Amino acid sequence: MSLPIRVLGRATGPAALLKAVFTTAVFSTVVFTTALFAAAVFAPAVFTTAVTPAVVPVAVAAEGSGRVTLRFETVGTYVMYSADEGAGATNDGFVVPVHVQPSKGGEPARNVRVVVDASGLAGVARVGDTTMCEAEGPVFTCEYGDLQNGDGESYSPLSLRGVDGVEPGDSGTVTYTATADNAPAVTGTTRMTVGGPRLSAPGQEKDVRGLAPGKSANVTARLANHSRFPASQGVALQVDVSEGLTLTALHSNCFYAGPAPASAWCMFPTKAAAGAAYAADAPLVYTVTGPRTLTGEVTYAWSSAPSRPAGHTVRGIGPPLGLVRTSARDIGDSEGKVAVSTTVQVDYRPVTATVRGRVGDTVHVRLGLEDLGPGRMTGDEEPGRFEVVPPEGTTVTSVPYRFEEDGGKWACERPEKPGGAFVCDIGRDQFFEVRHEGGTTAIDFHIRIDRQVAGAQGTVRTVNAYDRTPANDVAVIPLDASPAPPYRYAWAWATGALAVVLLALVYRRRRRRSAV
Secondary structure (H helix, E strand, O other): OOOOOEEOOOOOOHHHHHHHHHHHHHHHHHHHHHHHHHOOOOOOOOOOEOOOEOOOOOOOOOOOOOOOOEEEOOEOEEEEEEHHHHHHOEEOOOOEEEEEOOOOOOOOEEEEEEEEEOHHHOOOOEEEEOOOOEEEOOEEEEEEEEEOOOOEEEEOOEEEEOOOOOOOOOEEEEEEEEEEOOEEEEEEEEEEEEEOOOOEEOOEOOOEEEEOOOOEEEEOOEEEOOOOOOOOOOEEEEEEEOOOEEEOOOOOOEEEOOOOOOEEEEEEOOOOOOOOEEEEOOOEEEEEOOOOOOEEEEEEEEEOOOOOOOOOOEEOOOOOOOEEEOOOOOOOEOOEEEEEEEOOOEEEEEEOOOEEEEOOOEEEEEEEEEEEEEOOOOOOOOOOEEEEEOOOOEEEEEEOEEEOOEEEOEOOEOOOOOOOOEEEEOOOHHHOOOOOOOOEEEEEEEEEEOOOOOOOEEEEEEEOOOOOOHHHOEEEEEEEEEOOOHHHHHHHHHHHHHHHHHHHHHHHHHHHHHHO
């Protein structure tokens, strides 16, 4: 009936022991790190969790005892929704991870069950079933099943809904108990709070185009508090850049994730007033550091529940970044975004071949493109296409392809009119098994030679938005057609001879009738 939303891998025998040790460290780190990051409430539309861990203490069994011990990996404080959202708020993200303490020779935990009591949320949140756990009023029973030694699972036991009339900081408590047939019960609690106001950024801002590798650009972050509540704890700014871009660690009230940071977190004591808007008093600087980067993006979001996320350990060395009042015009979305394009190109060159054979032959000709770089597509960019116009005197009978276990006759879109181009979009599934980024992407065209045409040539043309070297985008497909072998005319000769005989017979018959 119940399905886990996360299952950590299981193993048996010697592999289980190694995995148990590894899983304990990884599971704890991942859960705690996720909680730290989420607590920043950087994207106000996303519900987040505060960073106080509430790992239930347990007695560690003696090595080799085989004792089974359960442990919760929950958080101590969880922000359910923003006060200004009221009854319109929804949150399905609260999870209750249960972990089996690893031990040498330990048994699995049998029939693990977790009972979550949300009656303490009366007045600050409404609760509903997420279909994963059986509900009886505000009490939810979740069947976790058997958990292996060192293993863990997480369920979302309840769905949180906001209520009107709450204030930032209003809270209640959720309690939960885990039991198993062969393990002592453990309990835990989480303080569930109502967060401060949602803070907005301008949304999509002006694009930055033609930024060369090694060159920098900047963005000035802006925010607006459209709610009726002030940000009484101050505000925090989270800035992230995509792969190939790097932030410059300039401000002493900002903490950066590593020496070449792609993320920064800045804390401001400013208590953003209800209905007010602010802008940073200095720009945030970023640089194109990836030599093959074609495009990138800078995003930033504001939070009224400041809490530094994990991994942001490098403090800026310059003067602190401040906030000044500004107009709220054009600030209506939850996140600021700046699209970046660079001067890096992806140069495509056609792959071509000669259509060679006798009249009547159907030959296989491999056509496509070669990716000369130096840029690399990341998956967000359109990879482009090549277009094929076959030589006069020929007919493309198919462009067969394979995809997974199936295949088809046409990998490319056929022209609507004779003499048009076959359009081969290499981002389509039909090219999945032959596409080679940074190499050659080509496919067999089955071409029938219908007749000899002196000097006939087709073309292969490559197209992509990042190709800035048009001189090598087109190549010819020569036709080298020889006469059909004599045996291919045998049927025509036989047909002609038969026609002559039939005509002669008809003529003789008519003459006999005329003579009578």
